[in-house]
Amino acid sequence: MTEPSETISHEGISPMKKRVAYLPITLFSIVMGLAGLAIAWEKSFQESQLAHGISLSIGIFATALFIILLGAYGWKTLRHTHEVRAELHHPMRLNFFPTISVNMLLLSVFWQSIPVLAMTLWSAGMLLQLALTLYVMSSWLNHSHFTIEHVNPGWFIPVVGNIVVPINGIYFGYEELSWFFFSVGLLFWLVLLTIVMHRLLFHDQLAFRLTPTYFILLAPPSIGFISYTGLIGGLDNGARLLYYCALFWAMLLGCNAMRFWRVPFFISSWAFSFPLAALSIATIKMAELSQQPCLTWLARLLVILLSVIVSWLVLRTVQAARQGKICTPE
Template identity: 25%
Template sequence: MSASLKLPLVPASFFGIVLGLSGLANAWRVGARIWQLPSMVGETLTFVSFAVWLLLIVLFSLKWIMAREEALKEVAHPVQCCFIGLLGVTTMLTAGGLLPYSRIGAETIFLVGAAFTLAFSVWRTGGLWHGERDIAATTAVLYLPSGAGFFVTAIVSAALGFPDWAQLFFGAGFFSWLAIESALLHRLLTGPALPPPLRPTLGIQLAPPTVGALAYMSVMQGPADTLVHAMIGYGLLQALILLRLLPWLMKDSFSPGYWAFTFGATALATAPMRLIERGDTGPMVKLAPVLFIAANIVVILVAAATIWLIANRKLVIGWAEFTDSSAVSRR
C-alpha cells in the first residue's frame, strides 16, 4: 500500500463502537415508550450508529483490497481475529435499527449479517477445536463470534417476525456462552494475568448475560419468568465485579478498548426496561432508571475520550497498543 494514500488500517475491533452506540439507541427507544423520553434521541443515535457502521465497513473493505497482508495477519491472530465476528453482529444491529424505516432494507442487511455471523462462528470455533492453544490467548473476545453473534441474531430475527428461527439462535448463543464462560474463568483463575492494555476486554464479560436476557425476552411469550430475572441478576453481579476491578483494569491510559464495556452496559440497562414494558412491577422498576443513567454515563465518557483521541490523531495508535498487547504465538 502506498504511504501517500494514508489509509487508516481499521482493525475489526473498531466495530465495538457500533455496539455501544446501537445499544444506547435501543435503550433510548425503549425509554421513549415507557417513560415518554424524547424519541429524537434514540433515532439520532440510530443514524449515528448507522453512519459509523457504514464508514467502518468501507474502511475495513479497503484494508482488504489495499493492505491484504495486514488483513490476513488479523485473521491469523489468536485474539484479534475474534473481533472480525463483529462485522456480522453490527450489521444485524444496523438492520434492527433501520427496521422502522424500511423492512425490505432491514431484512436484506440482516440476512447478510446473519450469514456472515454463522459462517464465521463455525470457522472460528472449528479452528479452536484443533487445540494446542496458548492459554494467554483465552480472553473474553471469545464470546464475540458465537455468544454475541447468535444472541443478536435471535433478537433481530424475532423483531423481523421469525420467532422459530430466533429460538434456534438463542439456543446456539446460550450454550456457547456457558461453554466459553467456563473456559474463560479457568484461564482467569489459573493463567497469567492479562497485560494492562488488554484488560479492558474484560468489559465484554458483562455482555453475555445481559444481551442474552434481551434475546430470551425476544423469544419468550407472556410476563417475565425466573430465567430472565436470573440472567439480569448475573449481569448485575458481573457489573459489580468489574467496578471492583476498575483500578486494576485502568492501569494503562485510556484506549478505545474501553468500548468493550458499552454493549453490556447498554444491554443491562435495556433488559429491565423491556421487562417494565411487559408489566413487570418488581425490583426492575427501581433498577431500570439507575441502570439507564449509568449506561448513558459509560457511553458518553468512552465516546468523549475517543473523540479526544481522534482530535489528537491518536485513535489508531491507541487501538494498536491495545491489540498488540495480545500478541501470542499460537492459534
C-alpha cells in the same frame, strides 16, 4: 498483550492510505456501543420526544459510522490483504470479526420502524454471523498457536452474535431459525464461561489494555434474557436465571470499579459500552415483564451511566485520533 502487525512498505503512499492499512477490526466495537446506547434510549424513555430525538441522532450516527468503517475495511481487504490475514490469525483480533455481523443485527433492531431496511440488515447479519461463527470456531479447533494465555472475555463475542439473532428473528416470524441461533449461542457461552473463568482465576492477569474486556461477561446473559423472553413470549424462571446472573456480574464488576477507573484509554475501552447497554435494555425488559418499579428506575440509572461512559469514550477516541494514535502499526 501486544498485537503484532506485519510490516508493510508504504513508500509513495499517502498518509491516509497508510492509516487504512493499519485500520483495526476492533474499531467495529465502537458501533456496537453506539447502537446499544441508541436502543437503550429508545426503550427506556418511550414517552419522551426528547429521548426519541436523542435515540434517533445516536442511531443515525452509529449507522453512518458503520458504513464508513465497512467501506474502509473493505478497501483494506482489497489493498492490504496480508494485514487482514494477519488479523484473522491473531488470537484476540480474530474474535472481533463477528462484530461486523453483530452491528448489522443491532442496527436491524434499531431500524425496526423501516421494515425493508431492518429485514435486509437482519438477513445479511444472520448469514454473516453463521459464517463467521463457523470460521472462528474452526480456527479454535484447528489452531496451532493458541494457548490458555490467549483466552480472554473477548472470546465471547462470536457467541454473543448468535444470541442477538433471535431479537429480530422472532419479530420477522422466523421462530425455528431463532431457536437454532439461541441454542448455539447459549451452549457455547456456557462452555466458554468455564474456560474463561479458569483462565482468569488460575493464570496470569490479563494484559492492562484488555482489562475493559471483563465487562463482556455481562453481555451473554443480558442478551440471552432479551432473546429468551422474546422466544417464549413472557417471563419464566429460566429468564429470571439469565437476568439475575447478568445483574450479579454487574455487581461484581461494580465492586472492582476503581480497578477499571485506573486503566488509561485504549480502543479496547469500548468494551465497557455494549455490555452495559445490553444490561440496560435487559433491565428495561425485566421491569416491563415483572412490573417492578424499582427495576424501571434501575434501568434509567443504567442508561444515564451508559450515556456518560459512551460520551467519555467518544471524547477520548476523538482525542486519540487527532493525536495519531489510532490506525498505527503496533
